[in-house]
Amino acid sequence: MVSLTTVVIYMVFVAVTVLIIWRPFGINESIPTSIGALILISLGIVSLSDVYHIGTIVSGASITILSTIVMSIVMESIGIFRWAAVNLAIRAKGSGRALFWYINILCFLMTMFFNNDGSILITTPIIIQTLTILNLKTRQKIPYLISGALVATGASAPIGVSNLANLIALKTVGLDLNTYTAMMFVPAMIGIITISYLLFVYFKREIPVRIMVLHPKSIIDLVHNEPGTYHPLKVNPSEARSIDWGLFRICVFIVILIRCSFFLLTPLGIPTEWPAIVGAILLIAIRWKRKGMGPKDILLKTPWHILIFAFSIYVIIYGLHNSGLTQFIVGWIGETVAKNHFNAIFGMGILLTVMSNLCNNLPSVMIGSLSLQSMGLDTFTLHTAYLGNVIGADIGSLLLPMGTLASLIWMHILKRHNINLTWAKYIKVTILVVPIALFLSLLSLYVWTAWLFK
Numbered sequence: 001m002v003s004l005t006t007v008v009i010y011m012v013f014v015a016v017t018v019l020i021i022w023r024p025f026g027i028n029e030s031i032p033t034s035i036g037a038l039i040l041i042s043l044g045i046v047s048l049s050d051v052y053h054i055g056t057i058v059s060g061a062s063i064t065i066l067s068t069i070v071m072s073i074v075m076e077s078i079g080i081f082r083w084a085a086v087n088l089a090i091r092a093k094g095s096g097r098a099l100f101w102y103i104n105i106l107c108f109l110m111t112m113f114f115n116n117d118g119s120i121l122i123t124t125p126i127i128i129q130t131l132t133i134l135n136l137k138t139r140q141k142i143p144y145l146i147s148g149a150l151v152a153t154g155a156s157a158p159i160g161v162s163n164l165a166n167l168i169a170l171k172t173v174g175l176d177l178n179t180y181t182a183m184m185f186v187p188a189m190i191g192i193i194t195i196s197y198l199l200f201v202y203f204k205r206e207i208p209v210r211i212m213v214l215h216p217k218s219i220i221d222l223v224h225n226e227p228g229t230y231h232p233l234k235v236n237p238s239e240a241r242s243i244d245w246g247l248f249r250i251c252v253f254i255v256i257l258i259r260c261s262f263f264l265l266t267p268l269g270i271p272t273e274w275p276a277i278v279g280a281i282l283l284i285a286i287r288w289k290r291k292g293m294g295p296k297d298i299l300l301k302t303p304w305h306i307l308i309f310a311f312s313i314y315v316i317i318y319g320l321h322n323s324g325l326t327q328f329i330v331g332w333i334g335e336t337v338a339k340n341h342f343n344a345i346f347g348m349g350i351l352l353t354v355m356s357n358l359c360n361n362l363p364s365v366m367i368g369s370l371s372l373q374s375m376g377l378d379t380f381t382l383h384t385a386y387l388g389n390v391i392g393a394d395i396g397s398l399l400l401p402m403g404t405l406a407s408l409i410w411m412h413i414l415k416r417h418n419i420n421l422t423w424a425k426y427i428k429v430t431i432l433v434v435p436i437a438l439f440l441s442l443l444s445l446y447v448w449t450a451w452l453f454k
Helices: 004-022 030-042 048-077 080-091 096-113 116-133 138-154 164-173 177-203 216-224 237-241 245-268 273-291 296-301 305-323 325-339 341-359 361-373 379-394 405-416 423-452
Strands: none
Touching (some): 004 030, 004 305, 030 305, 048 080, 048 245, 048 273, 048 296, 048 305, 080 245, 096 177, 116 138, 116 405, 138 405, 138 423, 164 361, 164 379, 177 423, 305 325, 305 361, 325 341, 325 361, 325 379, 341 361, 341 423, 361 379, 379 423
16 A cells, blocks of 8 residues: 555655646746755655755755856857857858758757756857848748757767766766766767757758858948847947957866866866866956956856755655655666666666656656666666666657756747747657667667777
8 A cells, every 4th residue: 555655755746847847937947846845854754864965966966067057157148159159150151051060069069068958048049049140930940949959958968067967866876977978978979960960851851951141241230230220149340349359268268178177187086066166266257357247147147046956856856765666666677677788778778768758857867876776786787777877868858848957948948939839849850860869879878888898
């Protein structure tokens, strides 16, 4: 017979998941998770010792992601991302197909150097604005927007520091960042390239062969010749002519240096949050000195609620763990996963794909990681099964818009810009693309790790 405690835990989890996906009245996702966590703590379902343990697990990952977002806000404020998007349109030289690949590259790099949610938040409006200035119809914008979103979200898989769930779970399974990257980069890249190529094939007829040829001067002229009118890229002549290239180069150098330091400092036991904090402070200070812009906009724009959200969602997951969910998963699939390397990767990859699309990938990857801890696997099988977890949570989750928070944010941005993309239209594309990319990624992970550690 199911206990009342178990019923309460599952009711809280379902309610929180629905509210995160639905977001009635635009409520922040940290509100339902915080309420759910408080209920479980107050009822003693999650003990104070559990709370302390959870804090030690999620704090470093949350601070790393938060610091990275701060860096992206600084970069956005000095116009680097807008400059990048406009220059992609210029470099396309009137080719709609070239622009498709450039946008994919931009979204990939944004996630690799920052994180998936930040990439979606920053690049989506800029891409919409760039496509608007090129006079593309809404139907013609869809291929660029869908491909950009899927690549930006999937690009959180290759290096592990571009996704909050990945960072938290790394600590859970005892996998260091460099080993993660060595094992995961190639298989994840195969999945991302597969997504891009299949989307290009799918949308080939809808991607315009020729688009407006954009020249650097044309952006200035559009505003200069029509004073007082709204320009999609919000560029004015004085701003375009007075870009602080010195600041531009310094900021890009710092971001690259900080990203590299994550991997260089890992063998020394230095957590990722420390170089991330240093990078954020450096960018804020340099911008303040060069442009006289204080940290006020950073304080206002930074999503501080990430700290609360990460902690509270993990409390809820720990409640599910305490209720026996992870033991159920262990009993159901544990023997199969432990049997061999292939089963570990495909079993957990498919399980996480299903779970992510049903209840979002953040709680799913946490549940999957906690389950793996209880399976008694050898180190190699544990790590490869976890990487299968990540592929299912980062690539398999793209099947439905509710699979990731980044996808939900993206759908909200499109709606705000009056771009009508229904779930049915989205799934019509992803059902043909995501399963193939998922299979190739998991198969590549199996072959690559078998070769790497033979």
